[in-house]
């Protein structure tokens with residue numbers, strides 16, 4: 712896979728996407744988002760890939776949507792082109808787990824892109840924020856919706872209304888990120904976490920992702936019912952037979968992802 716503004720490569724069973732627009736701190740224009748979409752399509756259809764990592768540079772995961780590209784937009788330009796939301800949701804619709812490995816700035820659309828992922832692992836240098844208010848706009852790719860679900864109303868309001876940045880320690884305390892690691896270990900940690908996930912049964916991993924996401928879309932009872940149905944379905948898998956046999960026989964499971 713060859714792209715201009717991202718690098719997409721396979722590392723074992725992990726698909727790695729590195730945003731590569733350093734001069735603009737990985738600002739997300741249409742091309743970057745289209746390339747991420749194309750890479751995700753490839754990784755999703757590749758049976759050899761079990762998990763995906765999206766990362767940026769040491770200085771920036773992504774400093775937001777490309778401000779220059781939308782500076783002169785009219786309402787109709789924004790509405791017709793669906794810029795900022797067009798294609799962005801591909802991260803959300805990906806059925807394989809996606810980890811955001813965040814160092815440096817994750818601002819505006821950069822923070823929103825990270826929040827579309829399933830897990831955020833942050834370097835101790837990471838800074839999260841929704842500073843759109845300073846530009847005379849508001850978050851447009853889920854910031855006002857996913858941030859409160861992740862960190863609660865008070866902190867989400869604070870970040871969106873004051874435009875202040877939140878460092879990695881605060882982000883972990885607030886529940887936005889799952890782990891904070893030294894900056895020079897970020898990619899190794901994220902790839903190791905992804906490789907661990909990819910070593911498990913892919914259909915089970917996909918079921919878990921679907922089920923956890925259900926918790927944000929349904930009442931508790933509906934979610935529990937959904938989980939139980941999917942739990943029962945897992946017993947149709949060869950991987951369930953193998954996983955339990957391996958436990959009983961005190962050996963490592965050899966999942967065949969079916």
Ligand code: CAA
Nearest residue numbers: 734735736738774775776777778779818819820850851852
């Ligand atoms: N869009 C386009 N270009 C950007 C950018 C963005 N979001 N963020 C940074 N850049 C560019 C800068 O214009 C600059 O380019 P030049 O060298 O050609 O001038 C280059 O990246 C380096 O940036 P700085 O010189 O500003 O670097 P810094 O270290 O002094 O500051 C920063 C870093 C605090 C991240 C600062 O660049 C900044 O505030 N960026 C904008 C952050 C922002 O407002 N993001 C929200 C965008 S709107 C959005 O995302 C909408 C949505 O919800 C989808």
